[in-house]
Each structure stands twice: as structure tokens, then as C-alpha cells.
Amino acid sequence: MRTTTRLTLPSLAEEKFFLGLDPSISARLDTFAWHRRYDPRQIIYFPDDRCDYVYWVRSGRVKITHVTERHRELTYRHLFKGDLFGEEGLADRSQRKDYAEALTDTVLTLVRYDDFFQVVQEEGTLSLALARHCCRRALDVEKSLSDLLFMEVRQRIACRLLELSGQEAEREDNGPLRLTHQELANLVGATRETVTVTLRALQEEGIVTLGNRHLYLVDPERLAQVAQPL
Known part of the structure; x- marks a missing residue:
């Protein structure tokens, strides 16, 4: 069962995404952030859910999965402490395309897109960190496709x-x-x-x-x- 009681966690500054960034940036996001605990096998979001949040894994493990019309399942990636996910909605703020599922007892930090996007627009180093993150994701996808083919x-x-x-x-x-x-x-x-x-x-x-x-x-x-x- 998803726990919605208020959790107290350290600043996002300790997560790897923010390494090298000014602490004031993570402090701004901390003011918008809230936290949720998920049980093993609990769905975080479904396909067609609205793209409302970006997420950081604070503990536990999450998988991102796509299911085809023929019900074949392909897992894109497993996410661990410090990993950012759900950011694809910044490019197309419509609906989720995949499943996100907690694999273990998991705690996530959530920030609404509008709040995150505002800070990204105002903080150049954060936008650069996000661009690097997206490039690494694209390279991971290319490697997975290459592995599958060869x-x-x-x-x-x-x-x-x-x-x-x-x-x-x-x-x-x-x-x-x-x-x-x-x-x-x-x-x-x-x-x-x-x-x-x-x-x-x-x-x-x-x-x-x-x-x-x-x-x-x-x-x-x-x-x-x-x-x-x-």
C-alpha cells in the first residue's frame, strides 16, 4: 500500500544528480518536494497516467517497463538510489507511455513538473545537468538496442x-x-x-x-x- 504520511528525508543535495551543483539549487527543489513510500510490486504510475511529477529514488529499486498490445513485456531499466525518472514528460506533457513499479520497499521524492521546470529555466547549471542525464539515457538505449541485435x-x-x-x-x-x-x-x-x-x-x-x-x-x-x- 502506498504510504502518504509525511516523511522526513535529507536534502536532495546528497543525491548523485546534484553532485557539482550549487546547494542552493537542490534547496529550492526541496521546498517543492514531498515523499512517498511504496511497497514491493506496487505500481507508481501506469500508461496513460498524466505526466505530473519527476521522481528521485531515495531508497529501494524501481523498474520501468513497456507492455505491447500483444502483452509482451520489455523492461527498459532498473533504477536505484539517487536515480531520476519520469522526466520524459518535460518534452511531451501528455500521458505516460510505460509502467513504473517498485521492486522492493521504496521511498521516492516527487516534484511537480511545473515547479521543476521553473527551476530548470532559471538555473543554467541544472538545465545542463538535466541535458547530460538525458544524453546518458539515450546512450543506454542505444547500447541496449545494439546488444539485442548483435x-x-x-x-x-x-x-x-x-x-x-x-x-x-x-x-x-x-x-x-x-x-x-x-x-x-x-x-x-x-x-x-x-x-x-x-x-x-x-x-x-x-x-x-x-x-x-x-x-x-x-x-x-x-x-x-x-x-x-x-
């Missing part, structure tokens, strides 16, 4: 596992990646059955260890070798 499933799985292990900043050293086979399949554009077979093969090779809704990277160096182009 890599085998085994390579794509290895790449995604390495990326997720690097992104999940709150994960303890040598701790598990909390990810189902279906979630990984949606990330790499494969079937769950294919992902399961591939992960079992990697386990037999001593590269990963599988658990219930999680896995351990036992040998990241060998996994990186698997991820290399043929």
Missing part, C-alpha cells in the same frame, strides 16, 4: 548482471542480486525459459549461484569474459 542471449545476460551489480549501490559486498528469472528475461529481451537454462549453465560453470528470487555473482571476472563479443 549479442547472443548468454552475452546479454552476462552484461546485464554486471551492470546491475555495479548499479545496486546499497547492496553489501558479495551480497545477492535480487532479481527473478522473469525480470532478467524482460531486461534482455528473452523468454524466462531461455534465461533459466542459461543461468543454470552459468551456475554449473561456477560463475553464479542461484537462489530464490536472487543470485550471487561468484566469479565476476569470468562473467565479464562471457559478456565479451564473440
